[in-house]
Amino acid sequence: MASETLIRVCMGPAGIAAGGKQVIEAFHAALVDAGVSAQVRERCSSHQVGCMGLCARDVLVEVHQGDVKTVYQYIKPDMVQRIVDEHLVAGKPITEWLVDEVYASFYRKQIKVVLADCGRIDPEDIDAYEAVKGYEAARECLTNRRPEEVIEEVKMSGLRGRGGAGFPTGLKWELGRKSRGDDKYIICNADEGDPGAFMDRAVIEGSPHAVIEGMIIGAFSMGARNGYVYIRAEYPLAVERLKKALDQARTRGYLGKGIFGSAFDFDIKIKLGAGAFVCGEETALIASIEGMRGMPRPKPPFPVNRGLWQKPTVINNVETFANIPAIIRNGCGWYAGFGTDKSKGTKVFALTGKIKNPGLIEVPMGITLREIIEEIGGGIESGRPFKAVQTGGPSGGCIPASMLDIAVDYESLAKVGSIVGSGGMIVLDADDCMVNVAKYFVQFTQSESCGKCVPCRVGTKRVLETLERITTGKGKEDDIERLEKLAGGIKAMSLCGLGQTAPNPVLSTLKYFRDEYEAHIRDKKCPAKVCKGLLTYSIDEATCKACGACLRACPSGAVSGEKKKPHRIDAAKCVRCGACFEVCKFGSVNRE
Amino acid sequence: MQKTLDNILSRYRESGGNVISLLQETQDAFGYVPREAVQFFSRELGIAASKFYGVATFYAQFRLRPVGKHKVTACCGTACHVRGAERIMSGIQRELHVTDEEDTTTDGQITVEKVACLGFCSFAPVVLVDGAVHGKTTTDAVIKEIKSLRKK
Missing domain, CATH: 3.10.20.600 (Ubiquitin-like (UB roll))
Structure with a gap:
């Protein structure tokens, strides 16, 4: 083994959840254990890296020896010693722990631009980022290009805002540049409020410097001297890594006065969000940074003209910024080569x-x-x-x-x-009820509605009440019509994006899964057997082993029975919680 | 308490006055936003208490009641929802005799909270027990974990 050995352990959100930290510690310990790995130790280093992507197989561990890469899946701390002994010392990879064909097919159709460095470099090490050409793009812009040229490059790349609305990024920067005022702000929106999404978290945790570099380039383009990252407090590791990255960038002189020896000054502050979905809306986010309730205001004036502290402000999402360094390094043509006519990259x-x-x-x-x-x-x-x-x-x-x-x-x-x-x-x-999914999202938007405008505040409440009724068997014949009417009104009249889009989950499920709504309303049945209020439970006496599990689990005393005699459920006392169904090991509880 | 509040207040004055940061620091210090703290800030700064409560009740992060010694946080994001988060949450609540409103056990030991999304979606359903992630979990597994907390 002449070449160096490098071990990469996934420390993305899922990697950590699966015990990535313990795996790294186990590697450190096993490698230090001199008797076993004296020859290996010198040339071997183990690193934490950000999300590798295939979270289902975490903890993923990559072993690089020269050009040879071996990937292990489902690694637990107690498996590490064997990897060190057999693979690193004896040179024989442990075949039964290797990733399978799934791993290859998972990556085959992917193209990594934003995630190129996530899972490859140590996110807490600025040298690692610079080794993969990090900060080259910012240096090039600040020392060799005019802001207008940078904006043109971003415009030509076709990059559109990755936060959701898809506004062309270059155009936004141009508006910011043209907006009058000496004091301008650039904000990175990292308040990933969408439940069921963790892209921004993974990008910041996996490659925080790419986001910072994108912000430097953006700030230079529009002429902003101050930047903010508005980030969720629920992401403590992302906050910590971002703080470290900002400190490192400051120490190198990539933030602060006269960046890269140019005349450009710029620095970034972190602002912790306090948990409000509506703060993804630009004007609400601005209000929140100013320390107020995050309530949107009518536009215009747009933030590029009057934003934070009434100054011109450009807000982009984490992923948008993370695209920028690669676009500058490789050129707009390269980036525009991916994607479709109107959606590039x-x-x-x-x-x-x-x-x-x-x-x-x-x-x-x-x-x-x-x-x-x-x-x-x-x-x-x-x-x-x-x-x-x-x-x-x-x-x-x-x-x-x-x-x-x-x-x-x-x-x-x-x-x-x-x-x-x-x-x-x-x-x-097939086990998911589409009415329940729609209700879930409306519950969310209803409770996250800031309450400022009536269509959203009252409208989402009325929609939710209707859905509650439908899913508990009290649906009325005209409820579908009512939902459509309400949805149209909320969409048309709400002040901000939250309300304008809140009915979408309902409208799309009504469009494609109307039969499920009808089954709930007319037949009082939930075809997917999800909506509790529409289910009845009973015990199959032939297969009941009288183990008493359901009896103990029942919170309402609806189950009765003695030892060795089949149990029964009293429908009048049953609260339909499903506890008996869950605990029965013999499949004897029927759910209709 | 008074010393902590004085410190928070002086940082607030230095940093140009941001109500959210002030409340975040208060919550960091006490685990919730105590009424005494709001009264104190209101008096010292000449800002109506309603303004602080307006902000505190707007954002999901702030609590107005003391938090238990241990914290169980159930993720209710979409991925967790379709994998039965609601069932797990109601199972925990039933076990501990708590509700969405009365979220802390009467002995002050355990607080059960919901959160919109923790970002561990590929391990859904997810529950945090004192910050430790329990992925692909079940009601029984969480309850077992809670019982062992109580013994500590």
């Missing part, structure tokens, strides 16, 4: 739900949903039929199985009643 998605290989993926715009779900995601985990995929979170919609061949880009998804959104992609199977 790549997009990061958090692929989750009932999928075999959940994880973080980056794909070229225009890829079909089928490619994502079947080839990258490996299909449905349970083997049950695929039903729908939810994109865009509370502002998006559900796309049915019959439309799996549509392209994933801003225009195509909008056409079928959903949106690209920030990148949540939740796969649903």
Whole structure:
């Protein structure tokens, strides 16, 4: 073993959850254990890296020896010693722990621009970032280009805002540049409020310097001297890594006065969000940074003219900024080579739900949903039929199985009643009730509505009440019509994006899964057997072993029975919580 | 308490006055935003208490009641929802005799909270027990974990 050995341990959100930190510690300990690994130790280093993507197989461990890469899956701390002994010392990889074909198919259709360095470099080490050409793009812009040239490059790349709305980034920067005022601000929106999405978190945790570099370039382009990263307090590790990265950048002189020896001054502050989905809206986010309740205000004036502290302000999302360094380094033509006519480049998605290989993926715009779900995601985990995929979170919609061949880009998804959104992609199977999914999202938007405008505050409440009624068997014949009418009103009249898009989950499920609504309302049945109020429980006396598990689990005393005699459920006392169904080991509890 | 509040207040004055940061620091120090703290800030700064409460009740992060010694946080993001988060949450609540409103056990030991999304979606359903992530979990597993907390 003449070449160096490098061990990379996934410390993305899922890697940490699966015990990545303990695995790294185990490697450190095993490698220090001199008797075993004296020859290895000198040339071997183990690093934490950000999300490698295939979160379902965490903890993922890569062993690099020269050009040879070996990837292990599902690694636990107690497995580390054997890897060190057999692979590193004896030179024989442990074949039964290696990743399989799934790993290859997971990556085959992906193109990594934003995530290029996530999972490859130590996110807490600025040298590691610089070794992969980090800060070259910012240096090039600040020392060799005029702001207008940088803006032109970004415009030509076709990059559109990755936060959800898809506004052209170059154009936003140009408006910011043209807006009058000496004091301008640039803000990175890292308040990833969409439940079921963790793209921004993974990008900041995996490559925080790329976001900082993108902000420096943006600030230079529009002429901002102050920047903020508005980040969720629920992401403590992302905050910590970002703080470290900012300190490192400051020490190198990449932030502060006269960056890269130019005349340009710029610095970035971190502002912790306090948990409000509406703060993803630009004017609400600004109000929140100013220390007030995050309530949107009417636009115009737009933030590029009057934003933070009434000064011109440009707000971009984490992923948008993380695209910038690669675009500058490789040129706009390279970036525009990915994607479709109107949606250029790549997009990061958090692929989750009932999928075999959940994880973080980056794909070229225009890829079909089928490619994502079947080839990258490996299909449905349970083997049950695929039903729908939810994109865009509370502002998006559900796309049915019959439309799996549509392209994933801003225009195509909008056409079928959903949106690209920030990148949540939740796969649903036959066990999911679409009315319940719609209710879930409306519950969310209703409680997150800031309450300023009536259509959103009262409208979402009325929609939720209607859905509650439908899912508890009290649905009325005209409820579908009522929902459609309410939805139209909320969309048309709400002040900000939250309200304007809140009805989408309802409208899209009504469009493609109307029969499920009708089954709930007319037949008082939930076809997917999810909505509790519509289910009845009974015990199959033939198979009941009288173990008493359901009797103990029942919170309302509805189960009765003695030892060795089949138990019974008293329908009048049953609160339909499903506890008996869950605890029965013999499948003797029926759910209808 | 008074010394901590004085410190928070002086940092607030130095940094140009941001109500959210002030409340965040207060919560960091006490685990919640005590009424005495709001009264004190209101008096010292000449800002109506309602303004502080307006902000504190707007954002999900702030609590107005003391937090238990241990904290159980159930993720209710979409990925967790479709994998049964609601069932797990109601199971925990039933076990501990707490509700969404009365979220802390009467002995002040355990607080059960919901959170919109923790970002561990590929491990859904997820519950945090004192900050430790329990992925692909079940009601039983969480309850077992809670019982062992009580013994500590």
